Amino acid sequence: MTAATRNYNGLVALILGLGAAGISYLLIGSELMQLGEATGAYNVERMILIYSSLPRLVTSLIAGVALALSGTIFQQALRNPLASPTTMGVSAGAHLALVLAGLFAPALLGFSRELVALAGSGIAACLVFGLVAKRDFSPVALVLAGLIVSLYCGALATLLVLFNDRYLVSLFIWGAGSLSQQDWSVVQSLAPKAAILVLAAGLLARPLGLLQLGDEGSKALGLSPGKIRGLAIAVAVALAAVVTAAVGVIGFIGLVAPTIVRLAGARQLRSQLLWSPLVGALLLWFTDAAIQMLAGNLKNFVPTGAVTALFGSPLLLLLLPRLKFTRPKAASPATAKRYHGPWLIPVAIALAVLGITVVLALGIGRDMQGGWLFDLFSHWDQIAAWRMPRILAALGAGVMLALAGTILQRLTGNEMASPEVLGINAGAMLGIGAALFLFAGSQSMLTACAALGALVILAGLFAMNRRSGFQPERMVLAGIALGALLDAFVGALAATGDLRAIQLLRWMAGTTYGASMDSALITLGLAVILILPVALVVRWLDLLNLGAVTAAVGLPVRKARFFLFALAAFLTAAATLVVGPLSFVGLMAPHIARGFGFQRAPLQLAMAALSGGVLMVLADWIGRTANYPYEMPAGILSALVGTPLLLFLLRGCPSHDTRQMTGNTARLRHSQS
Amino acid sequence: MWTDRRAFLAGAAAACLMPIAQSLAATGQNATPRVISLDYGIATTLLALGVTPIGVASADRWDRWVREPVLPESVVDIGQDLAINLELVARLQPDLILMTPYTLSLRPALERIAPVQVVTLYAEGGSPLVRARQETRRLAGLIDRQPAADHYLSAFEERLDAARARASRLSPPPVALVNFMDARHARIYGANSLYQDILDRIGLENVWKKPTNYWGFSTIGLEELARDAGGDMALVVFEPLVEEIKPTLARSPLWKDLPVVREERFAILPPVLMFGMLPSAERFLTLLLDHLEARYG
Numbered sequence: 001m002t003a004a005t006r007n008y009n010g011l012v013a014l015i016l017g018l019g020a021a022g023i024s025y026l027l028i029g030s031e032l033m034q035l036g037e038a039t040g041a042y043n044v045e046r047m048i049l050i051y052s053s054l055p056r057l058v059t060s061l062i063a064g065v066a067l068a069l070s071g072t073i074f075q076q077a078l079r080n081p082l083a084s085p086t087t088m089g090v091s092a093g094a095h096l097a098l099v100l101a102g103l104f105a106p107a108l109l110g111f112s113r114e115l116v117a118l119a120g121s122g123i124a125a126c127l128v129f130g131l132v133a134k135r136d137f138s139p140v141a142l143v144l145a146g147l148i149v150s151l152y153c154g155a156l157a158t159l160l161v162l163f164n165d166r167y168l169v170s171l172f173i174w175g176a177g178s179l180s181q182q183d184w185s186v187v188q189s190l191a192p193k194a195a196i197l198v199l200a201a202g203l204l205a206r207p208l209g210l211l212q213l214g215d216e217g218s219k220a221l222g223l224s225p226g227k228i229r230g231l232a233i234a235v236a237v238a239l240a241a242v243v244t245a246a247v248g249v250i251g252f253i254g255l256v257a258p259t260i261v262r263l264a265g266a267r268q269l270r271s272q273l274l275w276s277p278l279v280g281a282l283l284l285w286f287t288d289a290a291i292q293m294l295a296g297n298l299k300n301f302v303p304t305g306a307v308t309a310l311f312g313s314p315l316l317l318l319l320l321p322r323l324k325f326t327r328p329k330a331a332s333p334a335t336a337k338r339y340h341g342p343w344l345i346p347v348a349i350a351l352a353v354l355g356i357t358v359v360l361a362l363g364i365g366r367d368m369q370g371g372w373l374f375d376l377f378s379h380w381d382q383i384a385a386w387r388m389p390r391i392l393a394a395l396g397a398g399v400m401l402a403l404a405g406t407i408l409q410r411l412t413g414n415e416m417a418s419p420e421v422l423g424i425n426a427g428a429m430l431g432i433g434a435a436l437f438l439f440a441g442s443q444s445m446l447t448a449c450a451a452l453g454a455l456v457i458l459a460g461l462f463a464m465n466r467r468s469g470f471q472p473e474r475m476v477l478a479g480i481a482l483g484a485l486l487d488a489f490v491g492a493l494a495a496t497g498d499l500r501a502i503q504l505l506r507w508m509a510g511t512t513y514g515a516s517m518d519s520a521l522i523t524l525g526l527a528v529i530l531i532l533p534v535a536l537v538v539r540w541l542d543l544l545n546l547g548a549v550t551a552a553v554g555l556p557v558r559k560a561r562f563f564l565f566a567l568a569a570f571l572t573a574a575a576t577l578v579v580g581p582l583s584f585v586g587l588m589a590p591h592i593a594r595g596f597g598f599q600r601a602p603l604q605l606a607m608a609a610l611s612g613g614v615l616m617v618l619a620d621w622i623g624r625t626a627n628y629p630y631e632m633p634a635g636i637l638s639a640l641v642g643t644p645l646l647l648f649l650l651r652g653c654p655s656h657d658t659r660q661m662t663g664n665t666a667r668l669r670h671s672q673s
Numbered sequence: 674m675w676t677d678r679r680a681f682l683a684g685a686a687a688a689c690l691m692p693i694a695q696s697l698a699a700t701g702q703n704a705t706p707r708v709i710s711l712d713y714g715i716a717t718t719l720l721a722l723g724v725t726p727i728g729v730a731s732a733d734r735w736d737r738w739v740r741e742p743v744l745p746e747s748v749v750d751i752g753q754d755l756a757i758n759l760e761l762v763a764r765l766q767p768d769l770i771l772m773t774p775y776t777l778s779l780r781p782a783l784e785r786i787a788p789v790q791v792v793t794l795y796a797e798g799g800s801p802l803v804r805a806r807q808e809t810r811r812l813a814g815l816i817d818r819q820p821a822a823d824h825y826l827s828a829f830e831e832r833l834d835a836a837r838a839r840a841s842r843l844s845p846p847p848v849a850l851v852n853f854m855d856a857r858h859a860r861i862y863g864a865n866s867l868y869q870d871i872l873d874r875i876g877l878e879n880v881w882k883k884p885t886n887y888w889g890f891s892t893i894g895l896e897e898l899a900r901d902a903g904g905d906m907a908l909v910v911f912e913p914l915v916e917e918i919k920p921t922l923a924r925s926p927l928w929k930d931l932p933v934v935r936e937e938r939f940a941i942l943p944p945v946l947m948f949g950m951l952p953s954a955e956r957f958l959t960l961l962l963d964h965l966e967a968r969y970g
Contacts, residue, residue, distance in 0.1 A: 044900045051927045052894075182895045183925040368749060368764065385785070386760045513756050516782065629751055629758035 007265035009275040016282035023289035028053045055181040059190065060288045060304075061281040063179070063243045064253055066194045068280020069201055070239035071254030072261075072272050076208055077232040080139040081262070082319065084255035085121075085240035086312070086484075088142075089149030091251065093124020094244035096153040099160050114193065117245035118238060124149055125237050140477070144417070147480045151420065152584070152639050154249075177248030177305025179288050190246040197239050201273065204232050209269040250305040251484070252312020253284050259319065284308075306489070313485035317464075317478055339597035343606075346598065350610035354395075357614050361391050361621035366628040387624075389520035390513070394620035394634060395613045396523035397575040398585050402612025403534055404571035405586030406593070406605050410541045411564050412476055418587035419572035422565075423479030426486040427457025428576050429504065436500045454573040457482060462562070475565065513623075513631050519578070526574040533567055534605065540564065541601035584639040585612045585619075706816045709762060711754050711772040711779070713739050714949035715792050718809055719771075720744075721825055721952045722818045727765050730754040737913050739946045741956045755779070762786055769815060790815055794950065795865070795888050802870035805950040829951055836958050837875040845969040846905040846938075847878040848961070851898070852947065853910060853918050858894055862947065865889035871954050877961075880906045888948060895927050907968065908939035909961065911947070940964050 025032075031049040067085060074083035085091045097120020101108045108116055131145040132138065181187075207228045215225045243250065257280035258272065266272045288304050339346065362383055363376030376383065404419040411417070431453020435446045461482070465475050540560050572586070589612035593604045619638035626632060709728040710716040716729045720742045729735070732750035749765060752758035754776055762770070767787045772779070774793055783789050792808045794801050806826060813822030850862040862868045863881035866889025872879050885891045898908075922928050933939050942960050946953040 047927055047930065048900065051925065180894060182921065182927045185924060365760065368761065382760065382763055386763060513759075516785075624760075629761050630753050631756035631758065 007271065007275075009261055009264045009266055009271075009279065012260060012264050013275070013278050013282055016279065016286050020282055020286035020289050023286070023293050024057060027289065027292055051183050052181055055184050055187050056179050056288065057285060058187050059181060059247060060179050060284045062187065062190055062194050063247055063250060064257070064281035064284030065198065065277040066190075066239045066243045067250060067254040067284070068257035068276045069198060069273070070236040070243075071280075072258040072276040073201060073204075073208070073232050073236040073239075074254070075258055076269055076272070077211070077229045077236070078137065078139075078142060080137075080142055081259070082139065082143045082255070082316070083146075084252070084258070085236070086150060086249075086251040086255060086309075087316075088146040089124040089128050089153060090121040090146075090237050090240045091244050091249045092150040092153035092157075093127075094118070094121040094241045095249045096120055096157045097123075098245065099157045103160055113245040114189075114242050117241040121237050121241040121244070124153060125233065144476060144480070147477075147484070148418065148587075151480070151483065156639060177244070177250040178303040179247055179250075186246050190242060193242045194239070197235055197242070198277070200235050201232075201239075204228070204235060205270060205273050208232050212269070248303070248305050250284070251309040252315070253280050253308055256308075256312055256315055257283055259315065287311075309484055310489065313481045316481040316484075338599055339603070343603050346596070346603070347606055347610070350607055350614075354610055354614050354617075357617050357621075358391060358395070361617050362387050364621070364625065366625050370628060372625075385517075389517045390620055390624070391617055392517075392520035393523045393578045394616040396520070396527040397578040397583070398589075398612040398614070398616025399527045399609045400523075400530060400571040400575040400612075401579075401583055401586040401616070402589035402608040402610075403531070403605060404568040404575070405588075405612075406590040406608045407534070407541065407564055407568045407571075408476070408586075409590045410601065410604075411544065411561065411568070415591065417476050418584075419568065419575070420483065420583070420586065422476070422569055422572060423457050423461060423482035424454045424569055424572045424576055426479075426483040427454040428573065429453070429486055430457070433504050436504055450577055451573060454569075454576070458566075458569050458573075462565075513633075523574065523578050530567070530571050530574065531609075534571075537564060537567070538602045538605060541605075579616070579635045580633065583616070583619075583635040585615050588612075588615060588638075706769055707765070707767045708816060709751065709765065709767040709770045709787070711751075711757060711770070711776045712792070713946050714794065714953060715771045715773070715812070716744070716748075717742055717946065717952035718812055718950045719816070722809075722813055722816065722821045724816050724818060727767060728762065730757055738944055739949070739953070740944050742952055757783070759783070759786070771812070771815075794867075794948070797887075800870045801865070801867040801889065802874070802954065805867065805954065809951055825951070829955065832955060832958065833871075833874055836962055839962050839966065840875045840877055843965055843969050845877065845965045846907050847880040848872070848907045848909055848965075849880040849898070851908065851910050853914055854892065855915055855918065858892055859898060860890045860892055860947075861898070862890045866947070867949065867954055868947065868957060871958060875958070875962075877965075890947075895925065898931075906933055906938070907965065908933045909964065910939060910941045912941060912944045914941065938968070940968070 028049055031045045031053075034046070035049065070090075071084040074085070074088060075081055077083075094117035097116050098109070098113065100120075101116045128142070128146045128149050129137075131149075132141045210221060211225055211228060213221070219225065240254065258276045260283075261272055261275045261279050264275075266275050284304070287308060291304055291307055359376070363374045365373060365375065365387070367373050401419055405417070408417040408419060408422070409415055428450040431449035431451070432446050434453070435449035439445060439449075461475060461478055464478060537560070540555060541564070543555050544557070544560060544564075575583070575586075589608040590604065592611040592615075593607035596607065598604045598607045615638055616634065619634040623632040623634040623637045705724055708719060708724060708726045710719060710726045711730045713729070713731075713735065716726050717739065719726050725745050726748055728749040728751040729744065730751055731753055732744060732748055735744045749761070751761050751765075755778070757776075757779060759782055762783065763786050770783050770787050770789045772783075772789060772791055774791060774795075777791065780789050780791075792812065794804050794808065796804070806829075809826060810819075810822055813819045850868050852860045852862075854860060861881045863879055863883065863885040865885050865887070869879055869889060881891065883891060928934055942964060945957045945960060
């Protein structure tokens with residue numbers, strides 16, 4: 001038994017409570033004192049106090065309780081200190097469902113927002129768990145999958161919003177959760193549901209606590225650990241869903257509060273279940289009050305949900321070193337498809353497929369009346385001027401992203417790694433944002449600033465991770481955290497309705513639109529140039545996963561990792577400038593290659609590159625023609641198209657090599673750290 | 674007129690203009706130029722000058738945001754303003770493409786198809802109404818419709834004077850001009866906006882005297898509207914109204930108990946293009962005065 005640790009949570013709660021109360025007093029204290037005096041006329045301050053400020057305060061408390069409780073349950077059930085509604089993709093899934101319903105089936109929303117949100121969050125949770133099931137729910141894989149699902153749900157929601165013209169900004173405000181109220185309806189709706197779920201959580205407290213005995217211990221006591229976990233997760237998901245339905249996505253409270261509580265000394269589950277909701281409520285109250293104080297006139301427009309990410313993301317970054325990597329169990333030998341024939345055949349076939357796709361994309365379009373036509377030869381000059389550059393740019397970007405994705409997945413031994421997660425897009429976005437807001441820049445200035453921003457972030461990432469030897473998973477998680485931070489920032493900016501922020505968001509959707517022949521050729525050229533170093537290091541990709549043997553073979557592991565990361569980063573940056581920050585291709589293409597049995601690095605790289613090209617050209621083509629004359633961004637479209645494909649591929653046979661890689665990499669890390 | 678055109682040709686954008694002037698001269702003075710507009714306001718001005726654009730961005734939403742003047746069926750929808758379908762525009766073979774600074778990022782691509790002219794209504798300092806008049810004249814020069822422009826501008830001034838006379842016969846309270854953005858937030862138009870210029874010109878007072886942004890509006894929560902509703906006001910809400918607002922407005926005491934709502938001194942008026950040019954200003958005038966006369970006449 002360890003010595004009892006001092007529990008400082010009371011102190012923490014006191015400080016937070018006093019702080020929040022203090023700020024609130026400054027905001028509404030005087031009106032509060034006069035509450036008793038009822039006047040006949042419409043007293044504005046009093047009305048605002050009763051129907052806006054007070055409901056807002058109460059909502060922040062309820063939401064804080066629900067989110068913090070959800071986070072604690074997630075962390076306990078999954079034994080993962082980084083689990084939370086945000087990092088499990090649950091909140092983002094709920095938000096996406098609400099956006100979808102709002103646009104395509106408003107009647108559903110009128111019927112029950114909470115059910116729609118619940119459906120969305122449930123699907124997101126299932127998706128995340130499905131993605132990591134084969135990896136035994138390793139904590140890092142789980143968080144990675146969850147954050148990626150969060151990222152893509154948020155991106156899809158943004159895409160849907162972009163279909164509305166510039167005068168409509170309400171969906172932006174909703175997307176980064178806002179606690180702003182104008183009557184008590186939200187409180188009346190949220191409170192009972194939250195209360196029921198809190199009760200359910202209370203009932204699950206004992207069984208959940210007993211799970212700490214380990215699965216065998218719990219079974220001995222007659223509990224089914226799987227069922228308990230499932231129930232607990234369901235409650236946690238529901239808590240997050242009802243909050244998202246009520247006020248939108250409020251990120252990171254579910255991560256920050258349980259962490260603070262744990263760090264302040266609450267070790268037992270019961271203690272955590274008690275303190276975490278309290279701290280969560282006070283924290284959200286404090287944050288919201290602080291925003292109201294600081295934002296002044298804008299206070300209804302700086303969405304609280306965005307601000308929590310601004311301090312939650314750095315916390316995620318700080319927590320990374322503390323994350324204990326549990327070593328995955330030894331992989332059972334699984335049969336994995338493996339291609340053994342000559343490499344020329346699949347490459348030739350892939351090239352042919354690519355060729356056909358390009359020709360079809362060039363030739364098939366829509367006419368003015370909306371009909372379809374194949375006008376490759378009749379309108380060649382127009383096609384060459386308008387379609388060819390886009391297709392070439394898409395091709396170049398697709399190839400580069402696929403290569404970057406393959407390198408990252410092999411480097412981290414994690415199937416969920418993808419180029420966006422390096423945080424490159426965050427850096428490029430920063431650069432473009434600076435250009436738009438500070439310089440009102442031209443196209444070339446935007447590009448230059450984007451590249452500069454990407455490099456700055458890269459340098460920061462490298463600096464942060466040098467000490468840990470560029471451990472791949474930490475780099476990736478750091479990149480995601482940075483991306484989330486900047487996403488939130490841009491979201492808050494867009495909520496103010498500033499048109500430049502909306503332009504920035506548009507760019508984030510990713511598009512080959514407007515590519516000129518020059519930029520297309522540059523992209524292709526970059527792709528070709530960067531393929532050379534990839535070809536040089538392709539052997540490293542195979543060697544790096546041999547574990548301890550690697551050092552013996554004479555491969556300088558740290559330098560090799562650094563070089564490979566840098567390569568992946570440059571590939572990503574070059575592609576991002578064309579298709580924007582979001583494209584599923586970097587995630588999907590390596591899987592497609594592996595799914596067909598191409599396991600060795602050279603062949604996987606080649607096939608992934610070709611698949612990436614095909615996917616991006618397809619996405620560009622669909623983006624151009626599906627909603628004629630309206631443009632759908634190719635970058636996010638590839639996500640829409642790719643999700644079913646990815647799910648289908650991941651359901652297949654577990655990849656034997658990946659598991660071995662994981663085992664070996666873990667051993668290597670262990671021996672190095 | 675001659676000096677205007679010469680002065681214009683001497684302007685910075687003259688290089689683009691020469692081919693137009695030459696081709697128009699070649700085809701005859703009254704040949705209708707093929708013009709594409711990326712902005713609703715510019716399109717309304719073209720229609721007022723008697724030229725139907727061949728393509729307008731987001732034409733399918735015209736009725737929702739502009740309504741008047743009616744957009745003829747022949748106008749092709751060329752896509753969303755920030756992502757115009759370049760292929761389609763090329764296929765339409767325009768002589769001139771008109772845009773506002775909002776879509777400047779598209780300029781390089783569009784210049785490959787036809788000369789591009791930028792119409793600026795909102796900039797630091799100055800008034801949108803004054804700029805609208807100036808840009809109307811400039812547009813007329815570009816499409817060779819100066820007589821129509823002169824006629825239109827003088828008629829517009831006459832309408833403004835008549836409106837001023839109408840307004841002086843009423844004594845309405847200050848007006849609040851609002852667009853709801855969602856159930857909790859609204860845009861209220863004040864300094865720097867086209868609406869404000871019109872109000873000043875015809876002698877009506879605007880409730881909103883606080884600073885506004887670049888485009889002449891402030892985004893406020895319903896609560897703030899409540900705060901400023903203490904005094905007397907005529908609240909004018911313009912459509913479109915997002916569906917989800919209606920239950921909130923029916924339910925929220927902040928709104929329902931506002932004196933201006935309880936005493937039904939508010940109205941929901943049909944849509945007007947808030948960032949438009951003279952035709953939208955006219956529509957705004959008519960709608961507002963009709964309403965004020967009905968309520969306070």
